Amino acid sequence: MEFKLSTSELTTLRGDLVVIGCFDAALQSGKQAADIKLEKGDEGAAFDRLFEGELLRTLRTERFKGKEGESRLLFSAGKIPARYLLAVGLGEKKDLSVGTLKRVGAVIAREAKGIKAHSIGCVIQRESIAGLSPQKRTQALVEGMILGSYQFNRYRGDRKELDSSLKEVHLLTTIPAKALEQAIQTGKAIGESTCFARDLCNTPSNDLTPMKLAREAEAMAKREGLTFRLLEKKDLQREKMGAFLAIAQGADEPPVLIHVSYRPKGKPTTNVALVGKAVTFDTGGISLKPPKDMREMKCDMGGGAVVLSTMQAIARIKPQVAVDAYIPSSENMPDAKAIKPGDIVRARNGKTIEIISTDAEGRMLLADTLSYASERKPDYMIDLATLTGGAVYALGEIYACLVGNDQQLVDRLLKASKETSEYAWQLPLEKQYLKGLTKGPADLVNAGGGGAQTITAALFLSQFVDETKWAHFDIAACAWTNEETPLSTKGGTGAMVPTLVQFISSL
Ligand code: BES
Ligand code: ZN
Ligand code: ZN
Secondary structure, three states, X not given: OEEEEEOOOHHHOOOOEEEEEEEOHHHHHOOOOOOOOOOOOOOHHHHHHHOOOHHHHXXXXXXXXXXXXXXXXEEOOOOOOOOEEEEEEEEOHHHOXXXXXXXXXXXXXXHHHHOXXXXXXXXXXXXXXXXXXXXXXXXXXXXXXXXXXXXXXXXXXXXXXXXXXOOEEEEXXXXXXXXXXXXXXXXXXXHHHHHHHHHHHHOOOXXXXXXXXXXXXXXXXXXXXXXXXXXXXXXHHHOOOHHHHHHHOOOOOOXXXXXXXXXXXXXXXXXXXXXXXEEEXXXXXXXXXXXXXXXXXXXXXXXXXXXXXXXXXXXXXXXXXXXXXXXXXXXXXXXXXXXXXXXXXXXXXXXXXXXXOOOOOHHHHHHHHHHHHHHOOOOEEEEEEOOOOHHHHHHOOOOEEEEEOOHHHHHHHHHHHXXXXXXXXXXXXXXXXXXXXXXXXXXXXXXXXXXOHHHHHHHHHHOOOOOXXXXXXXXXXXXXXXXXXXXXXXXXXXXXXXXXXXXXXXX
C-alpha cells in the first residue's frame, strides 16, 4: 500500500473513494437526539454542497451518529469525481486516541475492500485534535489501514479475488510533506511488521518448521540490512544448552537458535536484547495436550514472530539503539526419543531441572536463551512467549501479562503500550511462589503445581537472567484471536510489535 501526500482538494480527487470523518453528534451538542454535523476541516461541508444537501440528509435519515467504528458508504452518482464517499464515525472528540484512529483506519480499509477500491483519499487537518498532533494521527491512521487490510489468503485458490485491492492512499493536507513523511514511514513500518508477525503465526507448522523460520529470518535480515546468525544443533550442544535440547530431542526437525542484530550508525544509547519463544508446534510432548488445546498450537512461535517482526520495523525506523534478537525454535513432539516426565537435565547456567511436564517446554527453550543473551550484558532484556494457558484465565484475550525484575523497565513498557493503545498489565514476580519450583530432586522443577501459572513460569525464567534488567510478556492469550477484532482477522494478531517499537524508539 502506497501513501501519497498532496495539497490538492479532496473534492477534486478522482479515486474510487473519498473519506470524511464525523465526531459523535449527540455528545457534541450535549443532546441525546442531536443530528450529525459535517466538518469544514475535512471537506465534509464542501461535499454536502456538491451533493446538493443530499449527503447530510442521507446521514440524518439513516441515523448516522458518528459513533466510533460507524460508517456509511454513498455512491457518488457523478456528483463528485470519486466513485464513492465514505463517512466514518470518530466517536467523542475529547476521547480521540491513537487507538480510535487505528480502528478508524481499519474500518476505512475494510469498506474500501468491499467496493474493490484501488485508490482512496482523506484529509489530514493541520491542527492538533484532542492533544493529538497531525503526525500522531497520520501514523495511527496509516497503521490502522494496513492492519485492516490484512488477510491470510496464501492457501486459497481464489486469493486473487479475496485479497484487498487497495493500493493507493492519498493524504491531502496543507502541512508541508516533510513534516508528515516520517509519520507515514513509521506507521507503515509498524503496520507491515505486525502483518509479518501475523503471517508467521498463521502459517501451519508443516510449512514453518524451525529451519524454515530461520530461512524467513535470514531473508528478512538480508532484505532489511540486519545481521543474521544461526546456531544449529551442534552449536547448541557446544553452548551446553541442555534445557533447550531436551525439548528438541523428541522432534525430527532440528532445533535452531536464530540471532538477528541491528546496530545504529554511531554509538548506541542503549543495548536491548529481545528473546522470543518459537515452538513451531506444541503437542505437549509425552505430556500430550488434549485435542481441544492443541488446535492453535501452530501459533506457539508467536513470541519469536513478534520479536522478528519488531526487528524488521527497527531496521526501517533506525533508532539510536543496539538491538539483538534471540529466537530459540523447536517442535515439541512425543516420540521414542522424547524427554519424559521425571527426567532431569542440566541447563546452560549449570542449574538442574526436573521435567515434571513436557508441556512446560517454552520455559526450557527460554531458560538457555535468556542465559546466553544475558551473558552479553544488555542494558535491558525483554522476552515474549505464548507461555501459559494461565494468561488467558488471568486477563483474557486482550491483555498481555507483563512481569519483570526491574520496575523502571516494566513502567517504561507499560507507558509504551498505552502510547500505542495496546494492552499490557503487570503481574507480580512474587518470590514466595518460588517454593513450588524448588522442591524436587533437582535445583528446579519446570512446572509448579497450584495456581498463578503465569507468575511461576516467570519466576522460573527469572532464574536464568542473572543480574540483567529483564521483563517478560506472556502473550499466550493476545497473540491469537478466535474472533475477528476491529484491527485483526481471526488468527495471529502480532500484538506487542507496536509496543516494543515504541519502547525501543524512546530510549
Ligand atoms: N504453549 C503453551 C501455552 C499456551 C496455552 C499458549 C494456550 C497459547 C494458548 C505452553 O507450552 C503450555 O503448554 N503451558 C502449560 C504449562 C503447564 C504444563 C505448567 C499450561 O499453561 O498449561
Ligand atoms: Zn506446552
Ligand atoms: Zn508451548
